Amino acid sequence: MSQPRHLAGEFFLSGDEACAEGAINAGCRFFAGYPITPATEIAERMSERLPEVGGTYIQMEDELASMAAVLGASWGGVKAMTATSGPGFSLMMENIGLGAMTETPCVVVDIQRAGPSTGLPTLTGQGDMLQARWGSHGCYSIIALSPDSPQELYDLTIKAFNLSEQFRVPVLIMSEAATGHMYERVVIKSVEELELLPRRKPNVPPEEYLPYQPDDDLVPAMASAGEGYGFHTTGLTHDERGYPAMSVEAQDRLIRRLVDKIEKNKDAIIELEEDGTENAEVIVCSYGISARISQMAVQMARDEGMKVGILRLITVWPFPDERIRGLAQTARAFVVPEINYGQIVREVERCAGGKRTVLVPHMGGTVHNPHTIFEAIRQAVK
Amino acid sequence: MTKVIVSNQKHPLDTYLRTDRLPHIWCPGCGIGAVLHAFLRALLDSGVDLKKVALVSGIGCTGRVAGYVRLDSFHTTHGRALPFATGLKIANPELKLVVFSGDGDLIAIGGNHFIHAARRNIDMTVICVNNFNYGMTGGQLGPTTPLTGRTTTTMRGNIEEPFNIPYLAAAAGAVYIARWTTAHIHSLEHSIGEALAKKGFSLVEAISPCPTYYGRMNKQPTGLDQIRYFRYNSIVRHGIDPRLVGIEANGQIVVGKFVDIERPYIPGATGSGNGRTT
């Protein structure tokens, strides 16, 4: 292989390929996956690239197994990832829940296609946005990022690995076919320039190690198998020792912490992009490819003299409640274009303090026509 | 009057158990503890560095084993112990991987993972406790319930052909396959020892009583009744074709070592997974 171990420089890559390169540069050394359109190219690229950097690609029998293997690899001390699309994302929900419960750092990429069920396998959608938040049973919190370009698929994959190590939680990258299959210029910094967060390791001897005793930021340190800590971990409700604890009190303590470690650290997690939101009458709030299309509509509206701002959710979960509440102080309305029949719009409406919130839905297959969004903005300004 | 004698003597295996979690949840007469005992003795005998042993369980009565051993241990999701262990083993090939789970977990909900882990020949030892039903949920039909066997979901008797686990494992490519019952603890321990020493996917099936459910519902109401049945109806047939070791209700149980072959395994001596080069 003439390819260098880590890429650096400028490349013409698809979003899927950029995502794989982001993972390699973030230090991911294990990928377990199952072929599925439109995420297959991530698996293919990882199968090619991982052996070059001393990692392993393994193709599992299904997405249940892929997600389980990713968790296992993470407990083996290796940064691990999988990538899928709607049907596979549904199968991964079971072990994403185990990952949340056992606080296992890992990254899950969903290159969304239009559903439900097999839907439009090759065509774009954004219908998994609430599944990302609520898809596994029970109560937990999770982090989900939404890139709007191949460049951001690269950048946010690195960020996802950092967040997963920092908060010991599966981090989801919610992209879509349109971005995953889009080819664009991607600038890749050399690995030396990247800031990569290491795993938070215990700094006490094995006899004193409590695997689920959190630090001040509510996140516990994590030992790996084979390091001599002799720890136990379980998907059952557990105490600080990691032992099953079947009590109301243990459940209360654990679930509050699992949720609070994300929700109370929102400031450290959330990343947003805003343009012209101050003094805007209407704010277009969107994410992923839909935010990119929205920019054209916003420009059209501004050309006609409307005061329109755009708020792009780079972090979708945890949801930026406070920022939207703040914007609702001055804006008259929110316009939310998304490639589904209304998911994130519910969150915006919840925070909009009674201000008009207009969904611009698209059932999937293509991206929005910017004119449709422009029309919605015009209606909202009235 | 029953006199209760509480011994304060330490059991020789206590060091290897999370004694702060005892008493365990298993019923009186259950065989899981006996299988665990055989496993721990075999493990100690094997000379493996215990710090490098990881034990993974799924869900069910047997799945609770992970919570009682003083090893790095993982109690995962129902059926997914094998793919979890696959990731763990590949991430750290130095680890000795043991998957300890029940027949329902490994062969029904985890059946697909079972055949694929065997096919890939992932280097791990699987101990499958087979008690012919789902104990944890109260005695329902399992993938191993013999024809006519009564369970809470087959009160008129099971009409489905059960899986013959050794045959399934052999067809899928396991390199070591043995079966014993809890009436053959020494042989069981010996086979677990051999399985631990084997490179590749090794399987030891341990036929075990579940007096609380399967035994009680099938005219063997105590653990002792079931052990007696195992003891007097088992026949040792080393090397027999695994096709011939299916189990019928109250029928003969063929035990022994059925398969012991060599085949390339993952992670191999030169690396792991597909195309690992360094």
Ligand code: SF4
């Ligand atoms: S229900 Fe059956 S398998 Fe479960 S602990 Fe009781 S006897 Fe053992």
